[in-house]
Amino acid sequence: MSTRDTRVAGGRQAPREKGQGRRDQLEQVLPVFYEIGRALALGNNYDAVVKAVVKACTELTRSDTGSVLVVDPASGRLIHRIGHRLGKAERLISFVPGEGVAGWVVAHGEPASIADVRRDPRFAAKSGQRHRIRSLLCVPVRLRRKVVGVLTVTSPRIGAFSAPHTRLLLFLAAMVAVDLENARLEALASRDPLTGIANRRRLEEAIAASLDQARKSRSPVTVAILDLDHFKRINDRLGHPAGDQVLKQAVARWSQALRAVDLLARVGGEEFGLLLPGADAAHVTEIAERLRRQVGAEPFRTRGARINATVSIGVAVSARGRGTPEKLIASADRALYRAKRAGRDRVRVVRI
Template sequence: MYLPPEDEEGRLSSLESFAILDTPQEPVFDRIVQLAQASMRMPIAAISLVDRHRQWFKAQRGLGVTETPRDISFCTHAIRGRDPLLVSDARENPVFRTSPLVTGETGIRFYAGAPLRSSEGYTLGTLCVADTRPRRMTARQVGLLTGFASLVVHELELRRHAARDPLTGALAKAGFMVLGGREFHRAVRYRRALSCLMLDIDHFKQVNDRHGHAAGDRVLAAVADAVADALRPADTLGRVGGEEFAVLLPETGTRGAVRVAERLRRQVGRLKVPAGEAAIAVTVSIGVATCGTADADFPGLLECADAALYDAKRGGRDRVVANGAQPEAAEEACGNPEAACELTGPKRLVP
């Protein structure tokens, strides 16, 4: 058994923002692990990222697997502290002596894990080394391990920065698609709800034509800020087109997604973006789609949300359209007699 860190949801949200889980092996991370293993003469070394129910290895040497359950891992205990976790002999340690990683074929006796701390202060996982015999680390070796962990974090932060749209701070399309694909497969695997929103700024071309591209950029940034402020930590905002954004809503069915979409529509509708002596009023059209058994992949879910978005635009804009919801469900979800919430027919199978 283990106790998660105090702000576990915030930590998981931070980990998600890197869009690194379940990505292919990469030479830069493999090289760091190789250097850590060689410099400390350990048979096992890994970059371990601790997800909700598992630890996943971005790179590893000596383990032969890509992930293990979180509840048997050493790293889930290491992420609770700021300093490296050192276990001289796991068989003599009451926390670890019954772990299958100790009693099974892997046979770990020694473990050292340096936390990988993000710029927000969340620990994503560890850079760890292990041995099949008891041993102790010198202060120099601990310093080396911590230094290698800093290199891992630096590389992760660079990737995350590059994956974000510099104007709006939203996740760039490539990163959003990677994260969306992962959430989609998790929703299907564990039969959990997952919804997606597609947002388009209404008449955005007219903003650029009348006020200039600098004003258009201010509108994009203001809309992104307004949307991000209204989302939960677990939700993800991505910029997937010029004036198009997408929102990923884990653990959210159609009713909840329509509520969120209406909240975002109203929040954006309050904006007045300065443009010289004028103030630009902004509205958005939003399409809602919920993951169902008929969907093959995340792009299919996004396509359904996009189809609902175009229904919203054809219907007069500044409104929410949900594909596949039942009329009474969306009417209840809107909860506002003035809300411009519409439904198209059951084009999709909704759980």
Template sequence: MPKADATNALVILLSLTERFTEDRPLEEFLKAVTDAAVSLVEADHASIRLLTNDTLLSSARSGTGTEGPPVEFRRGDGIIGWVVDNKEPAMVGDVTQDPRYRYYPGQTFDIRSMIAEPLWASEEVTGVLSVTSPAIGAFNAQDQLLMRLLANCSAPAIERARLKRLAMFDHITMAFTHRYLYPRMAEEMERALRSRSPLSVLLMDLDHFKLVNDRHGHAVGDDTLRLFSDRVRGMVRRVDVLVRRGGEEFVLIMPATDESQALATAARIQQNLSEHTLQVGGGIALRQTVSIGVATWDGRETPEALQERADAAMYEAKRAGRDRVVTSDPPAALKA
């Protein structure tokens, strides 16, 4: 694709800024920016990495090489990390001659030229927008100016979307908050109807969790919630959605999952937690169990009704002795 001339560049930037006025997910904003970057400067590859703690996580990619696993940088690593540490942009004509450059095994595309621009929010660098090319000296001062303009135009909208996303997450477990539960369930129900696929939910409640707080304190309780969430995320698919409903209760929304598949996943979670301790703060190896209710959508229920069935199954697991999985009865209309 040829580089955009002045008119085309303005059209690309105007179209992008119009999208920033819309209420869209963070991922859509980021992908729109990397797409625009490729078009503006005839880049082979464009990416946005957002700073999380000290790690720069790849959040959007466009162009070639997007099929491979993303490369993560730590603050100070490579040219990308240098941009964050020094709060300055970088344009490099041949990265192989630059001492800041780091090659990472598994990189699926060639890099010789690079522009990297910081993304700013409240006078702090929150990420890096970068473009690369396999050709030496592929970018010029005008390209760098366009990239800076793109980064400066994009950063406020990206930050708004990022903060909105953060507000949907529980700060202890990084699971979604309860406010996200019913809207996401409704969204998955619509998707299940369109694709004619099943949908299941797990309602998980940590057994005797109050005793953890009473005996060990709330810091250990928070550790327990966080480690449980991490363990669940490590055992399920990326498309599954973990929500902290409140306290020690969690909901796992499982698209394209029938009852037998949901039961199998629930059993793995329950058995794993029962058989392996959680290494919480203070060197404590905590043995924690969970009771799980499973419900599969009938194709007509509301999100509230589906959750109520999962809830009832979970309480049946509690009554039966805890540390077990119980599946919900079908809705009354189906039993008639």
């Protein structure tokens, strides 16, 4: 057999093997970049581009998860924007400025490749993490010399990432920077920065769209208002950071129990709104009771404290899409007031 067909002395790769290796790499990379190109062709669908890039990073580095976090300009907090293979609770994880590897990358503007997170003090384990993380790679996303977010991949294997992986993520981060910034600005207009869920504006828009659809399909639309009981006492006794932790943990518990079509929003303070399209009174009462039990079932854990809490829930059901978003929210508010007046930690339902 010719030396052209075998590995030559000294371990050098034969030309035919090198060529096959490059073709294999192209076959892996081209479909991924084709997906990114399709997303770019959609024009102003910024999320589609970011999703395609996060998926590309995850698959090309053979990672367990991939995500993009963006910097909230008001608080400096890093919040999840797009995730690939992440659970609901993991998508609610956020970092205060400077916290964790992601916070370090934003502060220093440099990539961080960690072979074993157990040996790196920058790594901050967060409640809600479902995937096992042993190594991670995090790179900054820059726009006009400003870090606007981070692109991260994780692996359950030690030492999963190399220098070529870092260069690949930096390349993809540069490609997606403008779309990420545009998506970030859109999201900030409709998202609560503390919990990462929708805000009141987004909820009202979604209720209006759901009512329009329900009038055509003659199906019900339900809105619930959830209010944590005596929440002011938590802030007064333990401070606002502890109160913030309770809010985020409550959102994480509720998010795991909701359907994909449901929309949970923070409408102010300790008050949350919930849109349940297509859910009738019987079904929504069951859901609301489950959400109520999830709050009181076990204490919330903050640094140095275990906090017991309850929630009161008011529910308004619109048969066949009757009413307006304002009327539906006002009706749910009245039902909430009845739950509070009846002793708190309970559900009340009204029909309109």
